[in-house]
Amino acid sequence: MTAKQRKTRPQAVLPDLPSTSYAVLGLLSGERELSGYDLRKWASNSLHFFYWSPSLSHIYAELRRLEGLGLVSQRIEPRGELRARRLYRITPAGLDAVRTWVRTAPVDSTVLKHSVALRVWLGHLIGLDSVHDLVAEHIAATEMLITDIRRAHDTAPAETTNAYAQAILEWAQEMQAAEIDAFGRLQAKLDRTRPALPAKAS
Amino acid sequence: MTAKQRKTRPQAVLPDLPSTSYAVLGLLSGERELSGYDLRKWASNSLHFFYWSPSLSHIYAELRRLEGLGLVSQRIEPRGELRARRLYRITPAGLDAVRTWVRTAPVDSTVLKHSVALRVWLGHLIGLDSVHDLVAEHIAATEMLITDIRRAHDTAPAETTNAYAQAILEWAQEMQAAEIDAFGRLQAKLDRTRPALPAKAS
DNA sequence: GGGAGCATGTAACGGGTTACATGATTGG
């Protein structure tokens, strides 16, 4: 029985937090002091492309929770005229928790909600020409996204980046490029079935 | 002023529903009568791969909401010994709503929460060997997912499929294959930097 | 003068999940 208990929790007891908490903790894992506002900006330029772009209010709430758990600490930086900032820093316990999570969390499946794919799936409701327009629009948007990722990749300040962070941004670019390719093939495929589908003549 | 109002809502007034409601409505757009349980099964074999795999309780709640809006109708099918089923069918208004949504909804960006990417991004906390293990595990899981998609593609009953649904399942397979490729390249890339990173000898 | 960026936070709400509750039939 005790053996069984040991087996279910082999390591230290990880606080049972959602992975987004660990995302925030990860942003702080460089051991620099950052404000909620800073975190938000940085997340928009990195996490955004493969994980999450959190709202500010959520970040603040998350920081308070992590502080309550002793995973981050807080100090207030007075700045004279300017509004004081609340700076957060990861604690040893926090570093430990995020490291354990990264190493041992179960590989839970990716959350993907692709509303364009959903709409193409329902293409029979709107016809081939409308689907074509929709996909074309999406491809254009994806091209812009790639540009954003490339910019983030190229302009990342040295102290926020490393081989892993760079590799993931390159991975994200490749994935978006693959998406453009795959949608291109999808369009070609649908076109080949055109004679069989009712569609307005151009 | 009236011109302005007309401009913000150019078409019929679409009920302001989350896209997941339209996903459920889309499942019913084939105009067959289906139970909540049926929808769940079907979603797990189609929507699951590119959009969403809803919980049963959510589907039931969604159906009640759609019924309240007059977008689906309900009837109870008595089945003697067996527990009666509640069968839902899309109404003309519902068909109209989902069609309008598919055609005119803004291309809102894909929601992607890729926790493996997040963990690789934090790879500096655990070192190259651990990242390798993590990625290898993920690639294996992705291969299984491709198998699932292929099975769904090949076994889809004729009355639930069409050229669009098939094309999206093929698209989903290609995307997962691309993910395996991209992670493979990421691993190779990280290996090339190995001399610069501290890692245990094998 | 006005808008964008900096900076923090509260309140209300909606979306979606898990756990719980119930019970029958079918197949190994």
Added chain:
DNA sequence: CCAATCATGTAACCCGTTACATGCTCCC
């Protein structure tokens, strides 16, 4: 006999967003 599948639903809860509130500085 037990597990899986069929079938529906409630309650509690958490995650995360939007809207609101406040105020300062910098730049056009």
